[in-house]
Amino acid sequence: MAPTPCAHPLSLAAVITPHGTLRLENVAGEATIDDAAIAAGIKAAFARGAGYGLAHLGLAEAGGRLPADLAFWRSVALRFTAARCRAGDEPAPAPSLDECAQIAEEAPPMLGGEYLDADALAGLWRLLSDAFDVERAESGLDLDAFLAARDSRWRHVGRVHFNLAENRKDAERPFAFLATYVPGLTGQGALRHAPLGAVLREYAGASAKADLLKLLEPVSRASEACDWLREIVDSGEIFHPLRWTPADAMRLLQDVATLEEAGLVVRMPASWPASRPSRPAVEATVGANTPSLVGAGQLLDFKVDVTLDGEPLTRDEIASLVAATDGLVLLRGKWVEVDHDKLKAALDRYAEIERLAQTEGISFGQAMRLLAGADIGARDAASSAERTWAHVKAGDWLAQTLDACRRPEAIAAALPGEALKATLRPYQEAGVRWLGFLARLGLGACLADDMGLGKTVQVLALLLAQRDGERRPSLIVAPASLLANWAAEAEKFAPSLNVFVAHPAFAKADTLAAPEAALAKNDLVVISYGALLRFGWIAKTPWRFVVIDEAQAIKNPQAKQTRAVKALEAEGRIALTGTPVENNLGDLWSIFDFLNPGLLGSSKAFQTFAKRLADQTPPSYAPLRRLIAPYILRRMKTDRSVIADLPDKTEVKAFCSLSRKQAALYQTTVDAFESRLENADGMERRALVLTTLMRLKQICNHAEHGIVGSNWASEDSGKFARLAEVAATIASRQEKLLVFTQFTEAIDPLYALLADIFQRPGLSLSGETAVGKRRALVKQFQEDERAPFFVLSLKAGGSGLTLTAASHVVHFDRWWNPAVENQATDRAFRIGQKRNVLVHKFICRGTIEERIDALIESKMRMADDLLHGGGEINLTELDGRQLLDLVRLDLDAATREA
Structure with missing residues (x-):
């Protein structure tokens, strides 16, 4: 079980x-x-x-x-x-x-x-x-x-209508009010209105009294809250057409919400847009002119007007509105609603900002908050009622800038050309241009593409495209488990970039302590989050770009590594994450505090702002979404514009380290193998090689693999740590995962790890699973959205099954026959698959797994000589020196950071 x-x-x-x-x-x-x-x-x-x-x-x-x-x-x-x-x-x-x-x-x-x-x-x-x-x-x-x-509040209401109409022929009482009801439908199916007075005739008689009271119940409930309505109900005027003054009409307007809550339908004059009279609006324009400086600290212009239906009002018209009493005012031939206090408060607020902008300028961050309606940190936050009388729009320069941020495919910017040893797909080209565009503006960018869409290659392309005559190194900060991936990807796609991995597995201790020479000749430095706290020179170096991979690592603003990241000096800042940053407000603030400090205000101010959004009725997070949208680029594999451009299957190597316990066991096994190999021959030698290779595979999986009754603690395996990282991202995307292992005894420990990460049970299958049960397991995985993962033994699940519900495949331990691995991958990548499949091949650095992978990858003469017709590598025929070179442990490369 x-x-x-x-x-x-x-x-x-x-x-x-x-x-x-x-x-x-x-x-x-x-x-x-x-x-x-x-x-x-x-x-x-x-x-x-x-x-x-x-x-x-x-x-x-x-x-x-x-x-x-x-x-x-x-x-x-x-x-x-x-x-x-x-x-x-x-x-x-x-x-x-x-x-x-x-x-x-x-x-x-x-x-x-x-x-x-x-x-x-x-x-x-x-x-x-x-x-x-x-x-x-x-x-x-x-x-x-x-x-x-x-619920007693949901009654059958809506049959009684309050109708307001203009009556331009009556100068003294220019409005008409009529209450109607809907007794039925016309022959064409339209609602048939009748004056409310007709209800007295239709419901005449004692037998219809209950129906009459029920029909008029919304009117009765509304009159309890509206004095003016109670007056016309008590007098019986509700049943007759009424001539109204502007003040009478305004009373109805002010109580629309109350009337509708009671169950009445309120209908306004057809000439009123959105069923309201026009309102004057305080309209501010920010960023009309190109600023003299770039960056988050640039200062923008700010201009205030008062408009009516988009047309600016004259000073005299503005003065007359400000001086007017509350109510309806006839201006430019149309009725205009005026609330003196709200109009004046909005005008005073933006006039003050305009005065400050003329003397000090308005910051880019403040401009963005005004545009989004996100009054983070404002001394006196504008009420929602006040905001209905005012709005801010982007001027020409700012509008063009924000449009480019939102449409990266339209940005004109340099690409790396032949320096990048890969062909960028259109969405990746757009990503590179977008990153470069925000960098030119001095703004931080969050590249939040889905896993497998190539965030790494887009960053490398940006670094190549942004190179100039002066060598200014950039910094990549990543989890320790991803350092090898960055080094390998840079070597593969950007070989002209000189890369320095600041880690004991890649550099000598004296170089790490005094890296001046390395910094002078390298374009890119790659370091782990943990190492930031050990090497003081990282904080003292002015970087061209600082890129943080798996940006959720800085979600805790109080953590030492978070503070270390935010203290870095850089011209451009980029955060990479496959996990949507909008899923948690606390994470969001911390990441943006790194990217664009001050945009979301202080932590305390942001918490107050977030609470204000949540306390609205109903809650609306639209201002926050509008504020952060220009700085986040997120493409998903489900996007039609992306999926049509992707290969059906993408394979990535997930490099893993060994725990200290794994490394010690691995070295002990290699030493024992070396001492016995010299005197072994024939079948004994072949058996020794095969058992040793199998044992080394087990150790690469977990230090406890092969030990009966062990508990497979997660901290004793680099592969478990890497799988936890990969699975957490997949879980956050609610996608499905297949994990293949050739060892049946590894299935339950892998299942336990994944069930803890996904927070729900998955499925497992091995050669011991009854044949009759396999079909039910496959059906459940395919049809049940709540079954998030499937752990399978390679031989039992590697053929004959259709598992297209999965879009991720992990080969936890490598089968040295590529054809067998591909056959297992094709459980997900086959006819019926509607998503792109991402294949993660786990490889322990500095071990036999890395060398076998290189052997297959390179297709060197030696590999050709060793390949059988089925594609499996015959390792037993290697001589002693070749075998020892193959299995030796590179301790620096294999052990992860303590």
């Missing part, structure tokens, strides 16, 4: 899957719903499906506090329920794709948030509508009773 995952504190979280499905998951963390009954109800509803979960949020959880992600989905569900109430027995109209996109933009950070788009939201709306209808049918109740049973 496979081991169960380790226990963690759990909380409920909404998760969007790569297919746009909404799920409720138990994730590690503190409980986010205090009421166990509410949590159980939500969980039970989602167990039936996403539509039922949403219906529950909209019908049963309309009040109370929920975590941000569930509160967002409740707001979507409430929007549907309100539309259903207004529609009566008609289907609730679905929002347009544009409206869906706007709703999606307001979503808070959530797992899988990168998959939430207009299409996904539209699909979830359909599921919600279907679930609503199913639940209503199951209840056996009519719509009124069904809604009332679920």
